[in-house]
Amino acid sequence: MYYIDPHIHMVSRTTDDYETLAKMGCVAMSEPAFWAGFDRGSVESFRDYFRQLTEFEPKRAAQFGIQHYTWLCINAKEAENVALSREVIAMIPEFLNRPGVLGIGEIGLNKNTRNEATIFMEHLDLAVKFDQQILIHTPHLEDKFQGTRMILDMLCDDSRIDRSRVLVDHVEEHTVRYVLEEGFWAGMTLYPISKCTPQRAADIVEIHGPERLLVNSAGDWGPSKPTAVPDFILEMRRRNHPESLIRKVVYENPLEFFRQSQGFRFVPRDQEESSPVP
Amino acid sequence: MASNCPTPPPCPTPAAQVLNREFLEMRCKILELAASLDRLGRGGGSVVDDPRFAKLREAIGLLVESREDRAEQVQLLFSRPYDDDWQRQFNMHAAH
Numbered sequence: 477m478y479y480i481d482p483h484i485h486m487v488s489r490t491t492d493d494y495e496t497l498a499k500m501g502c503v504a505m506s507e508p509a510f511w512a513g514f515d516r517g518s519v520e521s522f523r524d525y526f527r528q529l530t531e532f533e534p535k536r537a538a539q540f541g542i543q544h545y546t547w548l549c550i551n552a553k554e555a556e557n558v559a560l561s562r563e564v565i566a567m568i569p570e571f572l573n574r575p576g577v578l579g580i581g582e583i584g585l586n587k588n589t590r591n592e593a594t595i596f597m598e599h600l601d602l603a604v605k606f607d608q609q610i611l612i613h614t615p616h617l618e619d620k621f622q623g624t625r626m627i628l629d630m631l632c633d634d635s636r637i638d639r640s641r642v643l644v645d646h647v648e649e650h651t652v653r654y655v656l657e658e659g660f661w662a663g664m665t666l667y668p669i670s671k672c673t674p675q676r677a678a679d680i681v682e683i684h685g686p687e688r689l690l691v692n693s694a695g696d697w698g699p700s701k702p703t704a705v706p707d708f709i710l711e712m713r714r715r716n717h718p719e720s721l722i723r724k725v726v727y728e729n730p731l732e733f734f735r736q737s738q739g740f741r742f743v744p745r746d747q748e749e750s751s752p753v754p
Numbered sequence: 755m756a757s758n759c760p761t762p763p764p765c766p767t768p769a770a771q772v773l774n775r776e777f778l779e780m781r782c783k784i785l786e787l788a789a790s791l792d793r794l795g796r797g798g799g800s801v802v803d804d805p806r807f808a809k810l811r812e813a814i815g816l817l818v819e820s821r822e823d824r825a826e827q828v829q830l831l832f833s834r835p836y837d838d839d840w841q842r843q844f845n846m847h848a849a850h
């Protein structure tokens with residue numbers, strides 16, 4: 477089955493991973509800007525990172541027939557440095573018209589601080605001003621519930637935001653309902669330690685239905701599994717769910733969400749792949 | 755691509771089938787938890803006053819309640835509380 481991984485950090489992965497993902501049916505992916513594992517020293521460091529995301533990674537992916545897209549921002553961890561964040565936000569528009577840029581992300585909260593919230597709102601402003609889609613990171617573990625509710629407050633307070641163009645990622649059992657009920661898209665991240673498993677993601681699809689739900693690996697430099705989406709497909713098949721349902725979550729939903737972006741120029745593998753499931 | 759009528763939630767797998775498939779895995783997870791608790795008891799010192807230990811005990815209690823949202827309740831138990839007055843406490847105002 478062809479699938480799209482809507483959240484994966486390929487700058488941290490090897491070329492062998494691209495090959496493995498291609499063999500497993502990955503036809504496209506989107507890579508949000510995130511934390512490198514250490515705080516970067518200057519805006520120039522981010523400019524180089526955005527060049528890597530918009531120039532180098534699409535070429536590396538294309539070698540294996542994978543279409544690579546990206547999102548730009550300064551992540552929540554580094555948003556504690558408000559001055560640097562503002563420099564990065566001012567520089568982002570240089571890149572917004574580059575091929576493959578889908579919008580602003582992954583912005584969000586980490587420890588749910590005032591500085592993080594301030595920079596989150598300034599990113600929202602940037603997205604509105606340049607008519608960009610938004611991809612949002614929600615915090616991990618004990619901070620997730622509080623942080624997700626705070627993020628939803630800020631989004632819902634801003635009447636300029638088109639909710640159908642916002643994806644709230646890393647939802648779990650206790651946050652998914654709030655995200656979907658407010659009309660946003662929700663992403664489930666399959667991660668070995670701190671987030672969801674393929675089994676629990678399948679449970680969430682059974683409980684909430686497949687509308688506006690996506691599944692991703694968020695594969696990065698930490699313990700993570702870039703092939704997590706195929707794990708989810710396998711779990712759904714073991715439960716005898718129809719192929720049309722699985723395909724909706726791992727292929728059609730990401731397409732429907734991404735197609736709202738100017739920078740999304742997806743070419744389906746063949747005509748059959750682009751037609752709706754009856 | 756988008757259809758007008760939303761796809762309904764799919765039918766869950768029958769309980770008997772779930773039990774057949776997951777019995778050994780569930781048994782294994784309970785055993786691991788039991789052994790972890792034994793390990794805590796055997797180790798020097800005591801953690802009974804550690805708030806994390808109290809949370810674990812409370813979470814184990816949630817598992818034996820007959821309800822359909824145990825996973826969600828366990829998640830909430832391990833979550834910091836949300837206060838809808840946070841924006842005022844941060845002295846922040848809604849943007850637009």
Ligand SMILES: [Zn+2]
Pocket residue numbers: 483485508510582613694
């Ligand atoms: Zn990420």
